[in-house]
Amino acid sequence: MKGTVLILGASSAIARATAAAFASRGYGLYLAGRDEEELARDAADLAIRHQVPVATGRFDAEAFAQHPAFIEQVVEASGELAGVVVAFGYLGEQSRAVHDWDETLAIIQRNYTGAVSLLNLCANRMEQAGTGFIVGIASVAGDRGRQSNYTYGSAKGAFALYLQGLRNRLAPAGVRVLTVKPGFVDTGMTFGLPGMFLVASPRYVGERIARAVERGRDVLYVPWFWRYIMLIITHIPERIFKRLKL
Template identity: 60%
Template sequence: MNEPQPVLIVGATSAIARATAAEFARRGHALFLTARDAAELGRIAADLRLRYGQPVETEAFDLADTEGHASLLQRVEASVGPLYGVVLASGSLGNAERTREDEGEAARLLHINFTAPALLLNRIARELESRAEGFIVGIGSVAGDRGRQSNYVYGSAKGGLALYLQGLRNRLNSCGVQVLTVKPGFVDTAMTYGLPGLFLVASPQSVGRNIATAVDKKRDTLYTPWFWRWIMLIIRSIPERVFKRLSL
C-alpha cells in the first residue's frame, strides 16, 4: 500500500484553507497544518482525522517569521515525510485606511501577503524541483488584477504574488512540478464579514473543491467562482484614463 503523499497547508485556520484541507484529506493525502492559533489547529486536525482517517499533524507558526522557514520545513518532513504539495493560504486584508497613514501597517501587509509567502515557496520549490514531482498552490485574490484606491496595498501584494507564481510556474514546468495560482472573488469568510459592497459571495467549501479539482486537472490559474475570470477581464480592459476616474 502506498504511503499518503504529504501536503502542507499554510494559514490552515482560514475558511478557504480548511475546506481545501478537507478535499485533500478526502483524496488520501497526509496533512501538516500551520497557522498562529494552536488551539484552532488542534480542533481542525481532530475533525479531519475523524472524518477522513488520514494522518494530520499541526504546528503553531507565524509565516512572517522568515528566519524560521527552514526549520519549519525540517520539522514537517520529520513528521509526515517529504512534501508532495503545499497550499499557501496565509494572508491579511488589513486596514486600507491605515496603510495610507501608517507605513508600519503597509509594510506588515506587504510582508505577510507577498514577501514571506514568496520566501517560503522558494525553499519548497527547490525541494520539489530536486524530486521532479508535486504541486504548489498559491492563493491570491482578484484584487491583484488591477490597482484600486480602496485596497491598493493589499492588491499590489497579491498582484506581486501572482507574478511570482507565474515565474515559478515557468521555471518548474520542465521538471513536472505544477504551480497553481488561485484568484478567489468574494468568499464568505471571517476576513470579509461585514465589508460593504460584497456581491456574488461564494462558500469556502465550493472554493476548496474548485482548488482541489484544479490541482487534479493540472491547471495553471483558477478564478473561483469561475465567473470572476470574465468580471476581471472586463475590469482589466477599461482604459487607464477612464479607470483612474472611477471610485473603486
C-alpha cells in the first residue's frame, strides 16, 4: 500500500474516477463528502475491486470551523496522508448570482474559500512530513472571465492562483501540487447545459490526473487541447473580447 489519498467531494463523477485511478495504483482511500450512504456504497465497491483500504467521512466545504477536527479525524483513521484531491465544486447559476448574494457566496465558498480552508491544514501537515501531493481541480473557466459564468470562473481562477503559490511554497519541502484545469466533462454538473463541445468522460479525466501526479506535473489541462484553446481565448484583445457573447 502506497499510503492514503483523501478525496474531498468524493461523490463527484470526476472524483469517483480519480479515486478509482489511485486505488488501481495501490493507494488506500479516504472518501469524504456530504452523503454518507453514497460514500459507504462507493467505498465498498472500490475496496472489493482494488483490494485497498477505503474509509469514509462527512465534511461540508462551507463549515470552516469544523475543518481542523475533520482533518484530525482523517489522519487518526488513515495515518498521515500520501495525497489529497480537492474535487468538490459548484457551478451555480450566473444569472441568479447577479441578483442573489446567497448564490454568489455559495459559488465562491464551494469553489474557493472551502478549498483554501482545507488545503491550508493539509499543506502544513505535508510540509512538516516532507512528503505528499496535493491535487486541486480548478477549471478552464478560471483562465478568462466570461459573462456566462464569471462568478464561478473567478472562484476557480483564484483557486488556481492559490495552488500556484502553494506549489512555490511547498516545492522545497518535497510536496507536489498539481493544478487541474478540465474543459467540458460529462458529469452531473454539466448535464443538460447548452453549448457543450469536445466533452470528455470522467474516467479519462481521472486517469489523466493520477498519471500527472505520477509524472510530477504542475498544471494539467484535460483533455490536453484545452491548453491551446485557452491560449487563443486569453490572447483575444479585451476591446474585441468584451463584445463577444461567451
